[in-house]
Amino acid sequence: MEQQLALFLNLLIDGISTGCLYALIAIGFSLLWWLADIVHLAHGGVIIAAGYAGHVLISRFAAPLWAACGVALVIAVVLGLSIQRGAYQKLRSQGTGEMGMLTASLGVLICMEYGLAIAFGPEGIQLDAGSARTPLLAGSGLVVDAYTVAVIATTAATFIALIVLMRVTQFGKNMRAVAENHDLANVVGIRVNRVVLGASMLASAVGVPAAVVFLYGRGLQPSDAIHIVLTAAIVAIFGGRGSIIGALIAGLFIGVAESVMVWFFDAGWREAITFSLLYVLLLVRPEGLLGKSPR
Amino acid sequence: MDTSALSLSVRGIQKRFRGISVLDGVSFDLQAGTITGLIGANGAGKSTLLNVMTGLLKADAGEVFLRGAAIGAVPTFKRARAGLLRTFQHPRVFPSFSVGKSIDLAGTSAKAERFYATLHSLFARTPARAPAGPTYTFQKALLAKQDVAASSLSYGDRKLLMLAQVLAAQGTVFCFDELFAGLGPSVIDQVRECIVEIANRGNTVVFVEHNLAVVRSLATRVIFLYQGRIYRDGPAEAVLTDPEVVRLYLGD
Amino acid sequence: MEYVLHIATIAGIFAILALALDLLVGYGGMISLAAAVFFGIGAYGSALLTKGGMSPTAAMIAGMAASTAISMLIALPAIRVRGIYLLIVTIAVQVVFTIVLQNWRSVTGGDAGISNIAPYSIFGVPLRGPLFTVFVWVSCVAWWGILLWVVRSPFGQVLQALRDDEIGAVSLGKDVVTTKLVAFAVSSAVSAFAGALYAHYSTYVDPHTFNITVSIAVLLMVMLGGAGTLSGAVLGAIVLTLLPEVLKFLPLPPGAAAPLRQLTYGALLVVVVFLRPQGLLGRGATPTPGG
Numbered sequence: 001m002e003q004q005l006a007l008f009l010n011l012l013i014d015g016i017s018t019g020c021l022y023a024l025i026a027i028g029f030s031l032l033w034w035l036a037d038i039v040h041l042a043h044g045g046v047i048i049a050a051g052y053a054g055h056v057l058i059s060r061f062a063a064p065l066w067a068a069c070g071v072a073l074v075i076a077v078v079l080g081l082s083i084q085r086g087a088y089q090k091l092r093s094q095g096t097g098e099m100g101m102l103t104a105s106l107g108v109l110i111c112m113e114y115g116l117a118i119a120f121g122p123e124g125i126q127l128d129a130g131s132a133r134t135p136l137l138a139g140s141g142l143v144v145d146a147y148t149v150a151v152i153a154t155t156a157a158t159f160i161a162l163i164v165l166m167r168v169t170q171f172g173k174n175m176r177a178v179a180e181n182h183d184l185a186n187v188v189g190i191r192v193n194r195v196v197l198g199a200s201m202l203a204s205a206v207g208v209p210a211a212v213v214f215l216y217g218r219g220l221q222p223s224d225a226i227h228i229v230l231t232a233a234i235v236a237i238f239g240g241r242g243s244i245i246g247a248l249i250a251g252l253f254i255g256v257a258e259s260v261m262v263w264f265f266d267a268g269w270r271e272a273i274t275f276s277l278l279y280v281l282l283l284v285r286p287e288g289l290l291g292k293s294p295r
Numbered sequence: 296m297d298t299s300a301l302s303l304s305v306r307g308i309q310k311r312f313r314g315i316s317v318l319d320g321v322s323f324d325l326q327a328g329t330i331t332g333l334i335g336a337n338g339a340g341k342s343t344l345l346n347v348m349t350g351l352l353k354a355d356a357g358e359v360f361l362r363g364a365a366i367g368a369v370p371t372f373k374r375a376r377a378g379l380l381r382t383f384q385h386p387r388v389f390p391s392f393s394v395g396k397s398i399d400l401a402g403t404s405a406k407a408e409r410f411y412a413t414l415h416s417l418f419a420r421t422p423a424r425a426p427a428g429p430t431y432t433f434q435k436a437l438l439a440k441q442d443v444a445a446s447s448l449s450y451g452d453r454k455l456l457m458l459a460q461v462l463a464a465q466g467t468v469f470c471f472d473e474l475f476a477g478l479g480p481s482v483i484d485q486v487r488e489c490i491v492e493i494a495n496r497g498n499t500v501v502f503v504e505h506n507l508a509v510v511r512s513l514a515t516r517v518i519f520l521y522q523g524r525i526y527r528d529g530p531a532e533a534v535l536t537d538p539e540v541v542r543l544y545l546g547d
Numbered sequence: 548m549e550y551v552l553h554i555a556t557i558a559g560i561f562a563i564l565a566l567a568l569d570l571l572v573g574y575g576g577m578i579s580l581a582a583a584v585f586f587g588i589g590a591y592g593s594a595l596l597t598k599g600g601m602s603p604t605a606a607m608i609a610g611m612a613a614s615t616a617i618s619m620l621i622a623l624p625a626i627r628v629r630g631i632y633l634l635i636v637t638i639a640v641q642v643v644f645t646i647v648l649q650n651w652r653s654v655t656g657g658d659a660g661i662s663n664i665a666p667y668s669i670f671g672v673p674l675r676g677p678l679f680t681v682f683v684w685v686s687c688v689a690w691w692g693i694l695l696w697v698v699r700s701p702f703g704q705v706l707q708a709l710r711d712d713e714i715g716a717v718s719l720g721k722d723v724v725t726t727k728l729v730a731f732a733v734s735s736a737v738s739a740f741a742g743a744l745y746a747h748y749s750t751y752v753d754p755h756t757f758n759i760t761v762s763i764a765v766l767l768m769v770m771l772g773g774a775g776t777l778s779g780a781v782l783g784a785i786v787l788t789l790l791p792e793v794l795k796f797l798p799l800p801p802g803a804a805a806p807l808r809q810l811t812y813g814a815l816l817v818v819v820v821f822l823r824p825q826g827l828l829g830r831g832a833t834p835t836p837g838g
Contacts, residue, residue, distance in 0.1 A: 091821065098631075101820075103770055104817050104821070107814065111817065112813075114806040114809040118803055222806075226759065230635075237632070269646065269650055271642065272642075272643045272646040272647065275643050278635070279640070282635065283623075283624050283627075349718060351718070370717075371717045372716075372717045372720050373720075375720030376722075380719070383715070388712070389711040389712055389715065389716070396704065407701045408701040408702050410697075410702050410733075413696070413700040416700065417696060461719070
């Protein structure tokens with residue numbers, strides 16, 4: 001295959017892989033924001049904690065992947081729930097305003113990040129995907145391995161599951177009702193608090209595949225926490241909060257855009273491009289590309 | 296028609312919320328020195344109309360004119376500076392301000408609020424602006440509480456504070472949204488007197504009100520809004536005794 | 548003694564920075580994580596211009612002007628967007644700023660930064676040691692006084708009214724646009740002043756001194772001391788400058804000090820919001836911005 005084309009396609013594939021990851025980290029954040037106006041900055045910390053949990057099980061206890069995922073899931077859900085109940089709901093009932101909620105969320109994120117750094121050291125963790133990294137289409141010049149396929153498959157499965165949950169299940173319908181109008185949902189008998197707690201469990205759960213992808217991919221370090229949740233926020237804003245499809249499309253778009261940027265710009269500037277794009281978006285259309293217009 | 300006396304006009308205002316037409320082609324003219332009552336059942340679009348007139352909402356179609364000039368694209372604060380002021384159905388206060396400071400805030404000129412004025416005052420003494428003396432009992436009562444936190448005022452007092460603020464801000468077109476709800480009878484009389492005085496000075500008043508006795512005693516003209524459209528627009532007595540109006544308004 | 552002077556100088560510089568942020572966050576109700584951007588513009592500005600031959604005072608003023616101009620990048624969106632959206636705008640600007648500092652090597656020296664910055668001097672007389680510390684604190688008190696005057700002025704009243712109830716303020720004719728722009732301009736200029744002082748004091752600037760971690764620390768100083776009080780900002784700066792020094796005396800495993808300090812910051816943020824949202828010096832009765 002022609003050299004330049006192969007390079008471009010590889011960037012594209014890398015972008016799609018990254019984009020899937022972005023979509024996974026964003027959807028949990030986006031759902032909570034849409035549902036209850038909660039800016040769950042600590043989501044980044046939850047994902048990293050899940051990653052560390054999985055890592056400990058695999059590297060220190062030689063547990064199989066499915067077991068590690070299970071434990072990571074439990075830990076993520078417990079963390080997410082505790083933060084929801086112990087922090088957000090408590091503060092809301094105290095009458096804390098938006099700035100207080102943001103500050104508290106930021107505080108929890110920082111605690112998690114540095115707590116993990118103290119417990120495990122700041123260097124970060126990574127797992128070797130081993131044979132999953134063998135290029136599948138050897139000789140074509142395209143870098144596609146089982147890992148990439150797994151990432152895309154996991155993302156697809158997660159999103160399909162989410163869409164089904166949203167459309168078909170009672171819980172999904174309840175979520176939509178609560179997002180639409182808290183008070184009205186209360187009146188029709190929906191336990192709003194329960195739904196929000198359920199959503200935060202869901203948000204944490206969806207973060208686990210993301211953590212696994214990170215582990216076997218670029219690795220995780222505690223200092224990634226802010227970066228992760230920031231990316232989640234960007235994707236959520238781009239895709240419109242609460243929109244599952246939006247998160248997927250936005251995640252892929254940003255992942256591919258970042259990757260392809262390397263074609264034109266020095267790698268160091270990549271992030272600057274993304275953030276500049278975000279800045280322009282917020283100026284022009286703060287509700288995101290797929291969100292509903294405010295006025 | 297003498298257009299110079301037209302202080303506020305709206306033409307063909309349309310506004311939809313989620314597919315429901317809240318305002319559907321509303322048009323009327325207000326003359327300086329008049330008091331117009333705006334009545335209608337809940338959800339008829341009265342507050343929405345006020346929001347469109349003052350610029351807090353953008354109409355889907357139609358235009359608002361202030362003294363003949365189209366102000367659809369003018370931001371709310373500029374409309375207010377041009378004299379278009381309003382009070383709110385649910386009383387608003389500035390929680391960290393005292394009563395006195397709230398009124399001072401309303402009465403300060405745009406010029407004095409510029410940052411340049413602040414810098415200038417660092418170096419030169421500007422003569423103290425003589426505050427306009429209180430005319431009405433309710434204003435005197437508020438001044439007696441001038442160091443009280445605005446957030447600790449009762450519902451009725453908050454409404455009076457809103458009124459005092461728009462008076463201090465020297466408007467020319469006043470829009471009151473359910474001002475009389477929650478006020479005691481003696482206060483209602485004062486406020487009525489105050490509004491009559493505002494109009495006598497050549498200003499324009501339009502007020503949304505559910506208390507029809509007050510409307511009858513105050514308004515010279517009444518507009519009846521029904522399902523987003525003007526159903527009747529005429530002399531107060533005629534509209535208020537119109538059997539159709541009574542049926543639609545009270546029947547809802 | 549030198550150690551005490553060092554702490555005092557750093558505390559003073561951050562007090563000025565916190566005062567600047569309090570104007571925006573406490574009095575303007577606009578949350579920002581970009582304090583380090585303007586701090587950095589002032590610092591790098593002074594570094595580059597004094598190396599180019601300008602006098603420190605002129606360089607400082609130039610840095611303040613540049614800072615004001617760049618602050619419009621946040622101020623203009625701040626008119627329309629608020630809450631989390633504004634926060635993300637400030638984060639975006641902060642992150643891009645750090646990236647620019649790291650990658651625009653020809654100007655900023657990249658990760659290596661700029662070193663050998665001369666000490667601050669007035670009319671050619673260098674201010675070193677205790678003299679500089681005094682200068683820092685005199686400046687701090689001066690800015691404190693100026694900002695106090697600003698928040699008590701009609702302009703300041705409008706700023707606070709917009710914070711309390713923007714719709715109400717705007718309906719009374721208050722100019723939301725100009726007020727917000729000016730608030731950002733003043734805040735960023737004062738931050739740049741602090742940055743200039745810092746550059747001359749440490750004689751060395753690099754991107755890591757002006758990243759989001761620093762912005763978070765300054766926000767914490769304001770929240771901890773009490774947003775919207777000015778004196779709270781100064782107190783918060785003093786407390787948070789002393790805190791890491793206190794931690795140094797604790798028997799900790801090596802390498803744990805830095806993350807522990809950050810962990811404490813995070814914990815403090817949460818504790819403040821839970822127990823005393825108005826901060827140490829804030830008034831209990833009145834709600835905090837946004838509360």
